[in-house]
Amino acid sequence: MALAVLKSRALNGMDAPEVTVEVHLANGLPAFTIVGLPETEVKESKDRVRAALQNARFDFPAQRITVNLAPADLPKESGRFDLPIALGILAASGQIPDDALDQYEFAGELSLSGELRPIRGALAMTFAICKSAQRNQSAARAFMLPKQNAEEAALVSDAKIYPAESLLQVCAHFAARDPDSKISPHQSQPHKNTISYPDFSDVKAQTQAKRALEVAAAGRHSILLMGPPGTGKSMLASRFPGILPGMTDQEALESAAVQSLSNGFSLARWKQRPYRNPHHTASAVALVGGGGTPRPGEISLAHHGVLFLDELPEFDRKVLEVLREPLESGQIHISRAAKQASFPARFQLIAAMNPCPCGYFGHTNNKCRCTPDAVLRYQGKISGPLLDRIDMQIVVQALPQDELFASHQSENNAAIQARVESAFHRQINRQGKSNNLLDTKEIDLFCTADAATEQLLRSAMLKLNWSARAYHRVLKVARSIADLANSPSILPAHVAEAIQYRRALREH
Structure with missing residues (x-):
């Protein structure tokens, strides 16, 4: 009898728990069994591994082969276990030495010819290897x-990555005595890709909407744009990522790790803020994540970026309601009968909608033919609890023809982003986080206002019938406006502007 033990990783949400791959060879009728809650992709690895070994000119043992993927209660999916299973068979049968296998972790899908194919979640797995080493105070x-997958995995600075093209190359690495014949560790290169966003200078006029988006960018506030068709709502939203503060290394790594779980990460977009724009027919699972094997949804793929929901009332109401928790917590917890998973979802929401079914309610040309009841029903598709969680709600007016054809110079992304960066750094230096993340105690501490400003806020709260949440959100928006003005305290002018960004939707 012979036994080989190797290490690999599974994926469970953003976690990548360690999996021990045990391969046992015994006498008896030839058989190949995989145990340890393998899903279909893992069960099919028997045929891929057999063909890969034979085409690489190795002997496939005519024995009873048992592969155990431990722990037994953790579901295993995808083809990432092909490589450790194949190496385990070769080590157990004595075709490759096994003295150095415990110094590595392995993952890779095998083709029938023995070539290695890329896997998803490589960045999350590399994170887990380094975190596990830090937790155990041992070498990773x-x-x-x-x-x-090497470039992606090498983004984790402490990781030691060995990239391989085929099963033969991996086996030669462990069989070779000459160091020059071994696989060289991957040398990560600094990434200097050009980050490019659509520019705000393309948008004519719409000064009020641009100002509102600048405030939203400075404090990382969610915003709803409402206006007739063709006023530039989608155009404004698509340019919003270009005025956000630049991504830190940690933010870029977190965002890339989520995208790697869905094979959506590309080094060409390193440090470029995600911009997700799902169609209004998207399901709740597509938006927040889920499935038999939980995968990240649009809100997680927009982590540290922008989620743009166009035609907001056209989304199914049940789909929109699932946004309420992640908007507050910045995380989404997915629970199924057999699996639970958590994904980060610290996204910035931009929503756009028409004011009525025909889209022209309040238009200067008075084209709307919708009844007041139809307007209320249409706007009522967005529930009060969800609307209460959107920090800013503004109207994007239709442009008069003379402004549309007028030639004037608009500010570009760089000019707006410079102001946003300054305001954002003031928040970090003052409180260590952006204004939208302030809790109730921190609002009392950092959003101080004089008596006149307090009186203005109370009057607005009574007149507009705000909830306590709406009151706090207006204060946080006013704090962002004050930061843009480099004001240490919130003044009445800042609160007055913030109130204009919190108009009740059904008053329009």
Whole structure:
């Protein structure tokens, strides 16, 4: 009898728990069994591994092969276990030495010819290897994986990555005595990709909407744009990521790790804020994540970026309601009968909608033919609790023809972003977080206002019938306006502007 033990990783949400791959060879009728809650993709690895070993000119043991993926109660999915299973068979049968296998972790899908194919979640797995080493105060194992995943995995600075193109190359690494014949660790290169966003200078006029978006960017506030068709709501939203503060290394890594779980990460977009724009027919699972094997949804793929929901009332109401918790917490917890998973969802929401079914309610040309009841029903598709969680709600007016054809110079992204960056850094230096993340105690501490400003806020709260949440959100928006003005305290002018960004939707 012979036994080989190797290490790999599974995926469970953003976590990548360690999996021990045990391969046992015994006498008896030839058989190949995989145990340890393998899903269909893992069960099918038997055929991929057999063909890969034979085409690589190795002997496939005519024995009873048992592969155990431990822990037994953790579901295993995808083809990432092909490589450790194949190596385990070779080590257990004595075809490759096994003295150095415990210094590595392995992941990779095998083709029938023995070539290694890329896997998803490589960045999350590399994170887990380094965190596990830090937690145990030990040296991190090296990670051997397909070459196509090496650049992605090497974004984790403490990781030691060994990229391989084929099963033969991996086996030669462990069999070779000459160091020059071994696989060289991947040398990560600094990424200097050009970050490009659509520019605000393309948008004519709409000074009020641009100002509102600047305030939203400075304090990371969610915003609803309402106006007739063709007023530039989608155009404004698509340019919004270009005025946000630049991504830190930690933010970029977190965002890339989420995208790697869905094979959506590209080095060409390193440090570029995600911009997700799902169609209004998207399901709740597509928006927040889920499935038999939980995958991240649009709100997680927009982590540290922008989620743009166009034609907001056209989304199914049940789909919109699932946004309420992640808007507050910045995380989404997915629970199924057999699996639970958590994904980060610190996104910035921009929503756009028409004011009525035909879209022209309040238009200067008075084209609207909708009844008042139809307007209320249409706007009522957005529930009060969800609307209460959107910090800013503004009207984007239709442009008069003379402004549309007038030639005037608009500010570009760089000019607006410079002001936003300054305001954002004031928040970080003062409270260590953006204004939208302030809790109730921190609002009392950092959003101080004089007596006149307090009186203005109370009058607005009574007149507009705000909830306590709406009151606090107006204060946080006013704090962002004050930061843009480099004011240490909130003045009545800042509160007055913030109130204009919190108009009740059904008053329009």
